[in-house]
Amino acid sequence: MTKRGISRRLITMGVFFCMTLLLPKFSESSSTSAVLYSGCTQQRYTPNSPYQSNLDSLFTSLVNSATYSSYNNFTIVGSTQQDAVFGLYQCRGDLAMPDCAACVARAVTRAGDICRGTCGGSVQLDGCFVKYDNETFLGAQDKTVVLKKCGPSVGYNPDAMGSRDALLAGLTAAGGNFRVGGSGEVRGMAQCSGDLSYGECQDCVAEAISRLKGDCGTADYGDMFLGKCYARYSTGGAHANSKAHGESNHGGIKTFAIIIGSLAGAAIVIIFLAFMTKICGRQGK
Numbered sequence: 001m002t003k004r005g006i007s008r009r010l011i012t013m014g015v016f017f018c019m020t021l022l023l024p025k026f027s028e029s030s031s032t033s034a035v036l037y038s039g040c041t042q043q044r045y046t047p048n049s050p051y052q053s054n055l056d057s058l059f060t061s062l063v064n065s066a067t068y069s070s071y072n073n074f075t076i077v078g079s080t081q082q083d084a085v086f087g088l089y090q091c092r093g094d095l096a097m098p099d100c101a102a103c104v105a106r107a108v109t110r111a112g113d114i115c116r117g118t119c120g121g122s123v124q125l126d127g128c129f130v131k132y133d134n135e136t137f138l139g140a141q142d143k144t145v146v147l148k149k150c151g152p153s154v155g156y157n158p159d160a161m162g163s164r165d166a167l168l169a170g171l172t173a174a175g176g177n178f179r180v181g182g183s184g185e186v187r188g189m190a191q192c193s194g195d196l197s198y199g200e201c202q203d204c205v206a207e208a209i210s211r212l213k214g215d216c217g218t219a220d221y222g223d224m225f226l227g228k229c230y231a232r233y234s235t236g237g238a239h240a241n242s243k244a245h246g247e248s249n250h251g252g253i254k255t256f257a258i259i260i261g262s263l264a265g266a267a268i269v270i271i272f273l274a275f276m277t278k279i280c281g282r283q284g285k
């Protein structure tokens with residue numbers, strides 16, 4: 001093989017190496033992975049007990065199911081009824097299947113870390129929700145407030161308030177499990193856990209929206225997460241101010257920095273190899 005051939009090969013390998021360094025970082029940057037809230041039960045299970053092995057099976061079932069369905073519930077009953085574990089996941093209605101699966105896998109991992117050793121836990125990421133417990137909660141309405149976040153008040157602006165109220169009215173009226181809408185500068189969405197009936201979902205979303213209006217006043221964004229549903233809105237670029245979204249933006253910037261870094265690395269390798277080729281070429285003459 002000629003020197004030129006070898007150096008071309010090295011260049012290709014260098015570029016490929018930099019590409020592989022940078023690829024896993026891409027998938028980590030997904031804005032669907034920010035943890036919005038988590039909660040764990042007080043009760044703990046015995047390590048290496050049948051309950052733990054049922055919990056492991058549940059986690060596997062949740063992650064596998066999320067590759068083909070945006071919602072599912074499971075009841076894992078081992079040899080004894082008292083070790084039964086119940087669980088569900090719900091992906092955001094606008095997520096593509098691979099993103100749903102990635103989100104649920106991440107939520108399950110986070111739940112395993114955050115709620116290590118506890119019987120039950122729940123984790124809400126930006127793109128999905130996972131909950132499990134040793135007592136069944138499947139199909140039960142739950143309107144407890146689990147996360148309320150209101151942006152800074154922007155003062156009374158009749159236009160903005162009108163748009164927000166129109167958006168919230170639209171989300172209430174839309175019906176169905178996942179609702180998304182916009183009015184003027186305001187964007188919003190609402191979603192129920194898939195185990196609620198149409199009527200229960202309506203009831204839950206109506207409650208979340210009425211709380212948003214009452215509690216967030218003239219805030220430029222609001223997030224209201226109840227046990228089995230949520231409603232959120234944001235005005236213009238207001239979402240960037242929210243902590244959850246701030247984190248994901250930060251992730252984006254970090255990824256961007258890594259890409260630039262990797263490209264710079266690749267460029268240095270290429271320049272170096274070109275330089276070596278030149279020197280080797282000269283010596284060859």
Ligand SMILES: *[C@@H]1O[C@H](CO)[C@@H](O)[C@H](O)[C@H]1NC(C)=O
Binds near residue numbers: 043045082119134135
């Ligand atoms: C759940 O686990 C806790 C702790 O082991 C236990 O006290 C409780 O009775 C269990 N609930 C059910 C429904 O089995």
Ligand SMILES: *[C@@H]1O[C@H](CO)[C@@H](O)[C@H](O)[C@H]1NC(C)=O
Binds near residue numbers: 138194195196
């Ligand atoms: C749980 O899953 C089963 C099987 O997929 C389904 O038939 C049932 O309706 C679900 N229950 C709830 C409460 O979502």
